[in-house]
Amino acid sequence: MKDIVLNVNGIEVIYNHVILVLKGVSLQVPDGRIVALLGGNGAGKTTTLRAVSNLLKGERGEVTKGSIELRGERIENLTPADLVQRGVVQVMEGRHCFAHLTIEENLLTGAYTRSSKQEVAANLEKVYNYFPRLKTRRTSQAAYTSGGEQQMCAIGRALMANPNLVLLDEPSMGLAPQIVEEVFEIVKDLNQKEKVTFLLAEQNTNMALKYADYGYIMESGRIVMDGPAAELATNEDVKEFYLGVG
Ligand code: ATP
Numbered sequence: 001m002k003d004i005v006l007n008v009n010g011i012e013v014i015y016n017h018v019i020l021v022l023k024g025v026s027l028q029v030p031d032g033r034i035v036a037l038l039g040g041n042g043a044g045k046t047t048t049l050r051a052v053s054n055l056l057k058g059e060r061g062e063v064t065k066g067s068i069e070l071r072g073e074r075i076e077n078l079t080p081a082d083l084v085q086r087g088v089v090q091v092m093e094g095r096h097c098f099a100h101l102t103i104e105e106n107l108l109t110g111a112y113t114r115s116s117k118q119e120v121a122a123n124l125e126k127v128y129n130y131f132p133r134l135k136t137r138r139t140s141q142a143a144y145t146s147g148g149e150q151q152m153c154a155i156g157r158a159l160m161a162n163p164n165l166v167l168l169d170e171p172s173m174g175l176a177p178q179i180v181e182e183v184f185e186i187v188k189d190l191n192q193k194e195k196v197t198f199l200l201a202e203q204n205t206n207m208a209l210k211y212a213d214y215g216y217i218m219e220s221g222r223i224v225m226d227g228p229a230a231e232l233a234t235n236e237d238v239k240e241f242y243l244g245v246g
Pocket residue numbers: 015016019021039040041042043044045046047048059060061093170201203
């Protein structure tokens with residue numbers, strides 16, 4: 001069996017001290033794989049990713065039960081910056097590029113943990129290699145680039161930290177199908193060539209199952225089904241309730 005990079009074990013998350021949103025979520029992400037976290041609006045996908053990257057506090061949320069381990073080490077009390085140092089980076093839903101910065105300036109903000117200029121320059125070239133569109137738009141202000149370019153910029157910025165686990169939230173959101181496919185192709189490439197492991201939250205079940213190795217389906221704060229992506233894609237219940245969504 002592959003090494004487990006991320007082990008989420010029975011976590012509960014409560015917002016504002018009262019709203020129980022995750023009701024015992026467990027999932028595992030093996031090294032070098034793409035794992036999809038699927039489900040509709042409000043199922044709890046973003047909350048799960050935020051729990052892993054310790055970004056719940058700003059949302060008045062907290063993990064009240066369960067544990068989260070990165071390669072066997074408990075990480076619930078690490079800051080998001082500690083996690084970046086350990087190779088875990090989250091790409092937020094809605095892209096969140098800095099609108100007033102150029103694409104290149106945005107990418108460079110992702111390298112804040114790196115001190116070697118040479119390394120940063122080499123990484124920038126690597127990002128441009130994977131995202132040639134970003135190279136042509138390097139001096140454009142992010143505000144004036146397309147949704148697809150901003151999503152690529154958000155992923156590229158995460159790559160600048162040299163991650164080994166990327167938590168990718170709804171990369172398809174608001175993008176035309178052709179662009180979604182382009183983004184997913186790059187994710188697959190990064191997974192295969194750079195050995196980056198992905199935990200990917202998606203409402204677009206079709207697309208996610210096409211590219212992921214394994215999938216978990218969430219509903220109302222619980223995992224209701226999981227399995228190899230190819231099996232989920234042909235499962236009758238999944239076809240009836242989730243495929244065609246997104
Ligand atoms: P989406 O695709 O819409 O982001 P999701 O599966 O990622 O959906 P979450 O964003 O994790 O779902 O939301 C799960 C539930 O938690 C929803 O019912 C949502 O209304 C609630 N929720 C999310 N953020 C907060 C918050 N800061 N305070 C209170 N409730 C919240």
